[in-house]
Amino acid sequence: MSVRRVAIIGAGHAGFTVCATLRTLGWDGELTLIDADQRLPYQRPPLSKKVLAGAETLEDAYFRPRAFYDDHGIGLALGHRVVGIDRAQRAVQLDGRPPVTYDHLVLATGARPRPLRLEALPGLGPESVCYLHTADHGIDLRERIAAGKRVVIIGGGFIGLEVASMAACAGKDVVVFEVAERLMGRAVSTPTAEYFHDLHTAAGVQVRLSSTVSSVQRVVDRLELHDGHSSVAADVVVAGVGVVPNDELAAQAGLATNDGVVVDAQLRTTDPHISAIGDCARFPHAAGKQSGIRLESVQNASDHGRHVAALLAGEPVPPYDVVPWFWTEQHGRKLQMAGLTAGYDRTEIVHTEPDKFSVYCYAGTRLLGCESVNSPRDHARARKQLAAARGSGGGSAPVTV
Amino acid sequence: MPKVTYVQPDGARETFDIATGKSLMLGAQSHGVAGILGECGGQAMCATCHVYVDAKDLDLLPPMSDDEDAMLEDTASERKPTSRLSCQLEASDEVDGIVVHLPEEQAL
Numbered sequence: 001m002s003v004r005r006v007a008i009i010g011a012g013h014a015g016f017t018v019c020a021t022l023r024t025l026g027w028d029g030e031l032t033l034i035d036a037d038q039r040l041p042y043q044r045p046p047l048s049k050k051v052l053a054g055a056e057t058l059e060d061a062y063f064r065p066r067a068f069y070d071d072h073g074i075g076l077a078l079g080h081r082v083v084g085i086d087r088a089q090r091a092v093q094l095d096g097r098p099p100v101t102y103d104h105l106v107l108a109t110g111a112r113p114r115p116l117r118l119e120a121l122p123g124l125g126p127e128s129v130c131y132l133h134t135a136d137h138g139i140d141l142r143e144r145i146a147a148g149k150r151v152v153i154i155g156g157g158f159i160g161l162e163v164a165s166m167a168a169c170a171g172k173d174v175v176v177f178e179v180a181e182r183l184m185g186r187a188v189s190t191p192t193a194e195y196f197h198d199l200h201t202a203a204g205v206q207v208r209l210s211s212t213v214s215s216v217q218r219v220v221d222r223l224e225l226h227d228g229h230s231s232v233a234a235d236v237v238v239a240g241v242g243v244v245p246n247d248e249l250a251a252q253a254g255l256a257t258n259d260g261v262v263v264d265a266q267l268r269t270t271d272p273h274i275s276a277i278g279d280c281a282r283f284p285h286a287a288g289k290q291s292g293i294r295l296e297s298v299q300n301a302s303d304h305g306r307h308v309a310a311l312l313a314g315e316p317v318p319p320y321d322v323v324p325w326f327w328t329e330q331h332g333r334k335l336q337m338a339g340l341t342a343g344y345d346r347t348e349i350v351h352t353e354p355d356k357f358s359v360y361c362y363a364g365t366r367l368l369g370c371e372s373v374n375s376p377r378d379h380a381r382a383r384k385q386l387a388a389a390r391g392s393g394g395g396s397a398p399v400t401v
Numbered sequence: 402m403p404k405v406t407y408v409q410p411d412g413a414r415e416t417f418d419i420a421t422g423k424s425l426m427l428g429a430q431s432h433g434v435a436g437i438l439g440e441c442g443g444q445a446m447c448a449t450c451h452v453y454v455d456a457k458d459l460d461l462l463p464p465m466s467d468d469e470d471a472m473l474e475d476t477a478s479e480r481k482p483t484s485r486l487s488c489q490l491e492a493s494d495e496v497d498g499i500v501v502h503l504p505e506e507q508a509l
Contacts, residue, residue: 013440024435045442060427061442068433299447302440306508327446334468336446376445377471384475 003103003312004029007092009082009249010108011041013298014278016063017305018106018312023072025313031074032100034092038079039135040066045298047138048162049329053169054142058135085253087271106308107250107261107269107276111243111296116154123216128223130238132159141238148235149173152225154213156183158328160240161196165330168203175206175232177213177225186342187326191349191359192335192371199331206232243296245280258282260294265319267308275311277304283320287340297326323386325379336379339369339386350378358382403497407434407452410505419492425501426450426488436503443488448475449507450487455500459483462490462499478504 006022008015011033019033035041042061050056069076080094091099113131118124130141141163145151151167153160156178168174176183182193183200200207211227218224223234245260256262256270260282267275267283278301285293303322310317326337333355344361351357358378359371367389370382402418405425419428429437429450438449445468454462462485465473469489473480487501 043442049442049444060431063430064433065431071433298440302438302508327441327444329444334444334446374468375471376468377474380471380475 002314005032005101005103006030006106006312007032007034007100007102007104008106008108009034009092010110010246010278010280011035011037011076011078012044012108012110012278012301014110014301014305015106015108016041017302018108018277018309019072019074020063021306021309022313023074025309025315027309027313028073029103032077032102033069033074034077034080034082034094034100036079036081037134040064040076040078042135043298044133047135048132048159048166051138052132052142052145052163053166058139061135082249085249085274087253087273090273103273104312105274107274107280108278108301108305109246109249109276109280111245111279113239114242114244116239116241121213121216123218124223124237128237130236132163132238132240133243141236144236145170145172150222150232150234151175151236151238152223152232152234153177153238153240155240155242156180156207156209157185157240157242158187158326160238161200161330162328163238163240164200164205165203168200168205169331174204175208175234176200177208177211177227179210179212181210183207183209188335188337188371189341189344189347189359189361191347192373195357195373196330196333196335199333203331243279245282245294247280250274250276250280258291262292265321266311266317267304267320275308277301277308285340287342293340295324297324299325321390323383323390325383334374334376336372336376337369338372338379338383339367341369341371344368403492403494403499405492405496406498406500407437408455408500408502409436410503421491421493423492424488425452425490425492425499426486428492429487434503436507437487438507439488440508441488445469445472445486445489448472448486449477451476451478451504451507452485452487452490452501453481453483453504454485454490455502456483458496458499458501461496465489476504477506477508 040062046061084093091101150173153176213225215226224231247257250261251257261276279296282292282294341361346362348360356374361368372379405419406416417432426439440449441447
């Protein structure tokens with residue numbers, strides 16, 4: 001039986017892409033996009049970039065205007081929380097609205113910021129900690145940073161460092177606490193982490209590595225954060241300590257989960273009538289060995305969305321196998337990453353100018369990935385090379401430059 | 402406000418007023434023009450807002466940056482001499498009346 005009714009939970013990049021692609025492919029079944037947020041579906045990357053900096057409004061981050069959904073017959077069930085999935089009846093149960101029935105359901109539920117363990121930090125109330133994941137977070141953080149002077153960021157990952165960059169640019173005093181020995185963890189190679197560390201330091205950001213906030217005190221109008229060595233005053237505290245996949249609905253419905261919803265190479269869950277895509281999905285990948293991988297990126301969300309849309313539209317689709325890529329922008333430097341570089345044993349650095357270079361990461365002779373700073377041409381080339389080497393079990397020739 | 406015309410591969414045309422300073426990519430998205438993805442949010446990082454500028458309008462535009470030039474190597478549809486990334490093109494009085502043609506495909 002062909003699929004005539006598709007429901008999608010989650011209106012981020014993954015969920016939106018499924019809807020838009022299905023209609024582009026001419027699929028004319030019934031389509032419902034569900035999200036607990038009342039806003040029109042919006043893009044998240046600008047929240048830590050142009051929207052946070054005040055250069056763009058939230059409306060600029062909407063994927064499309066409301067009329068687009070009407071014109072393309074995309075039903076919006078916004079502002080309704082999903083309370084459960086009835087797999088036997090193929091129905092999504094919503095808070096405050098009749099259930100949405102489906103022939104195929106797509107879980108694009110994303111992830112949420114990992115909460116700081118506040119029980120270990122008496123003195124730091126939940127109202128004092130900002131996260132950055134939703135539009136509400138973005139608006140709140142923009143206002144708090146504007147009103148404050150001293151911004152303390154817990155977590156030196158992409159989000160924390162993008163906020164640090166923006167706050168420093170706005171003239172704030174910024175301190176970053178990072179528990180690891182370097183910034184951006186396993187997401188980037190050591191040379192790239194060190195370059196960005198220097199960049200933040202040069203911009204006046206105080207970066208504290210191997211450092212954990214161990215106690216917090218409220219002193220009159222500010223918070224004092226201690227890391228065991230000294231204390232730092234903060235008007236605004238931002239936590240960027242990773243995310244947790246929203247896989248509870250799937251688990252509750254009896255689908256396999258393992259730090260994410262487990263899917264096969266066609267992105268199907270253990271129920272063939274349900275797919276999972278984007279940040280919430282754990283999918284097969286050579287880098288993940290037995291347990292697969294879960295990625296948090298726009299590229300991954302969009303490519304997953306296109307894959308599932310093509311399958312649902314009845315197109316022949318080979319197993320999902322796309323070279324992952326990511327980007328971040330800090331202090332006006334663009335970092336573009338192609339491939340997954342964790343576990344590399346050797347790097348080659350190719351400089352064209354002091355602030356333009358690429359780090360090629362290898363395991364033996366195999367290129368795992370490439371990190372390019374202000375070098376989009378290297379990035380584009382590396383993506384092509386990594387794509388060409390897919391499925392060959394590695395052994396791609398070293399990059400010639 | 403400057404007018405911008407978007408032409409689909411099948412010849413369908415739509416013309417909109419786009420606020421000065423807004424990119425042609427954002428302008429297309431906010432009017433729901435099909436065929437422009439703009440997945441990176443307008444940072445010349447993803448090459449999914451590729452357009453072919455009408456030949457008559459090509460000279461109206463500022464020259465492209467190195468970044469744009471490099472990302473245009475990564476487009477899903479063939480790069481042509483008239484190829485630009487619409488996130489890097491701003492609506493302005495200088496380009497009032499510009500016509501851009503959408504490619505067949507945006508995503509690789």
